[in-house]
Amino acid sequence: xxxxxxxxxxxxxxxxxxxxxxxxxxxxxxxxxxxxxxxxREAKCNEISFVVxxxxxxxxxxxxxxxxxxxxxxxxxxxxASDIEFVANTNWKEYRDLTGDYPIKCTQxxxxxxxxxxxxxxxxxxxxxxxxxxxxxxxxxIAVEPxxxxxxxxxxxxxxxxxxxxxxxxxxxxxxxQVKNITHQKVMKNPVTRSNW
Numbered sequence: 001x002x003x004x005x006x007x008x009x010x011x012x013x014x015x016x017x018x019x020x021x022x023x024x025x026x027x028x029x030x031x032x033x034x035x036x037x038x039x040x041r042e043a044k045c046n047e048i049s050f051v052v053x054x055x056x057x058x059x060x061x062x063x064x065x066x067x068x069x070x071x072x073x074x075x076x077x078x079x080x081a082s083d084i085e086f087v088a089n090t091n092w093k094e095y096r097d098l099t100g101d102y103p104i105k106c107t108q109x110x111x112x113x114x115x116x117x118x119x120x121x122x123x124x125x126x127x128x129x130x131x132x133x134x135x136x137x138x139x140x141x142i143a144v145e146p147x148x149x150x151x152x153x154x155x156x157x158x159x160x161x162x163x164x165x166x167x168x169x170x171x172x173x174x175x176x177x178q179v180k181n182i183t184h185q186k187v188m189k190n191p192v193t194r195s196n197w
Contacts, residue, residue: 035159046131054119069129
């Protein structure tokens with residue numbers, strides 16, 4: 001049995017035993033995609049990384065192949081770089097007109113990243129982000145397994161069931177809170193050691 005089949009089977013059994021409901025697979029698939037999106041946003045369990053290559057005098061960079069995502073860290077490629085701070089797009093006006101050789105601020109509007117000061121070189125920035133939603137090609141189906149890690153399957157099962165009966169909602173929330181802390185995390189920066197001898 002595949003992972004998807006196991007999840008759907010568990011959901012059907014729980015819904016039948018607890019609620020007396022007989023739910024069709026298409027309904028379960030739809031609910032599974034809603035719940036996967038919620039788990040991705042709340043647990044931040046899938047990390048992605050991609051590189052943005054600057055074009056001189058260009059402020060906006062299309063990242064549509066990598067969205068939706070929640071930006072975690074921006075790592076510049078140039079030597080002695082200051083950190084690039086990710087700011088809310090509601091505050092972008094106050095940073096948009098900064099001057100300098102390299103960007104120090106970044107924000108996201110829809111499918112584009114904006115940098116300020118506007119880059120004047122062809123350097124790169126590596127973006128670490130959390131996947132915030134599944135893409136249409138990743139929607140759970142017979143031959144498509146969930147994008148969330150297997151350690152979240154129990155959470156996914158209770159989440160799907162909670163879409164059909166509120167009796168499962170407390171268990172889903174408890175499972176989600178428990179698994180939020182087991183995600184892997186990329187190292188933010190190289191550790192700096194200082195000796196005092």
